[in-house]
Amino acid sequence: MTAQDLLDPSRKPCAAGIARAAAKITAILPPTPLLPLEVDGRILWCKAEMLQPIGAFKIRGAWHRLSDLTDKERARGVVGVSSGNHAQGVAWAARRLGVAATIVMPHNAPKAKIAATQALGADIILYQRPGEDRDAIAAELTARTGATLVHAFGDPWVIEGQGTLGLEAEAQVKARGIEGPLHIIACCGGGGLSAGLSLACPDALISIAEPEGWDDVIRSLDAGMIQPVADQNYPTPCDALQTPCTFPINFDILKGRVHSSAAVTPAEISAAMRLVFERLHLVVEPGGAAALAAVLTGKIEPQGTAVVTLSGGNVDWDIFAAMIA
């Protein structure tokens, strides 16, 4: 049994679900700023999701999922699998709802992410990455305890919740007096955010950026079928995007929907992080800077009104300093 089997296969993410998620999320979380960044005479609208209470957009999907649990489900708790941003989202939502949360995290996750997840009151189970199968650990745990698995990307509620970022950005662009469809360039790990954006903003172009070596979604879309990452030992600073394989629920939405895509190198990500430091005065983690890196390098060419996700800011100081310097 895999983690994926634990998801209800009859539940498909949809626009109505995203609208419901947006109503729940705007009730407790103010919109994150959409900040203009001028690059070569073009404005990139940067969605500053590191300013969410947990420092990443993952709070959206986690809140949508956990706030929909039945009383019986709440009593049995939740299990999350994450290198740290989804972990904090689940822990944050669980604490707010009084639900017990157990998070399966890689032993080499950023220290800041492990500490922040613990500070939110979650129990943490560390696994060896690479080496151990995190989904198998989560499946064993949920089978034994009856807890609900909240998958980081392959979950219909999570996809809907992440999609609310798109609705929020659309409204903010409109409030600036800018009309017409968006081109949303998103950082991509397992495809939860990009699938959500695809459903939330049907008129928008969607592009995705993955780290070099972890570009399984791009290769899957190119091949027309799901392809896992070839080498799980491939080094990357983008811990948040290190997903070995996307899920059918994500792939089926993204198939034929993604306008363009690019894999970016650590040096390209460093340059994007530095620009964000200098010009926007924000701390973006490596995985959260992939989309901007893809645009800055010209690997993804923005069309019309470009929205770029700066998806998280949970990065240890030593990593940040080494990448910016």
Add this chain to the structure above:
Amino acid sequence: MTAQDLLDPSRKPCAAGIARAAAKITAILPPTPLLPLEVDGRILWCKAEMLQPIGAFKIRGAWHRLSDLTDKERARGVVGVSSGNHAQGVAWAARRLGVAATIVMPHNAPKAKIAATQALGADIILYQRPGEDRDAIAAELTARTGATLVHAFGDPWVIEGQGTLGLEAEAQVKARGIEGPLHIIACCGGGGLSAGLSLACPDALISIAEPEGWDDVIRSLDAGMIQPVADQNYPTPCDALQTPCTFPINFDILKGRVHSSAAVTPAEISAAMRLVFERLHLVVEPGGAAALAAVLTGKIEPQGTAVVTLSGGNVDWDIFAAMIA
């Protein structure tokens, strides 16, 4: 003749002027986020002004002043005096209005601030700090060209403009469902922001934080009369707060109005900058972290609903890295 003589002495900043400034500013600048930071079980509401287009709150006063210039005044241009944040505010507003701007900046201002001011199209005149009298240079310039001096803090429009930060924070706190008066803890250089906040939020407690060695406003308030900085060679990382002496227009408002105050050390400011990096994922410059440093050290004790100004984020990478490490 000093720069101060160039200001219209009949013009006093007032609440009605702040309301007018707020209307002009909200029309073009979205509110900056007010972010909760939990410290020892208490929420500090941090006003993230580094997310303004120029990376600091100074855009408020500059826009209020320049947009009120007559056509004749616009044609003759403006002169600003600043280590960099007010400089960028004036340059930004001038570019938007098609007005020529000349900025008098210290030779040792942060490179990022000089570069950003130039990029906004302003002419820059560098002076030796310490050594040369910047106000005298500006006075000579305005006398010769007929340009309007936009002083960084001793100007009624500038004070009113900075005060809009307080109105914005009050509205944001209320939108969170929190009632009752605020305690605003502000970074203080010459007293433009704190004077504006004092007028904008008459029910709020106002506290000010200055850097060690540059605590002339605090000492002036203690003495009941304006006291200049004793040693203009005193080293400080807070270039934005290095004002040798406040002006009567600021002092008269602050006198008897400031609830508490503190001078903070470079080490205390470093700790505040690091906390902002880790928990809020924001880049705050040394001078913009003084208020938070004063609260974290317990030198200023927050009362009720505490709003802390994170007033700017324009800091060179080498300084930032050295202070955080």
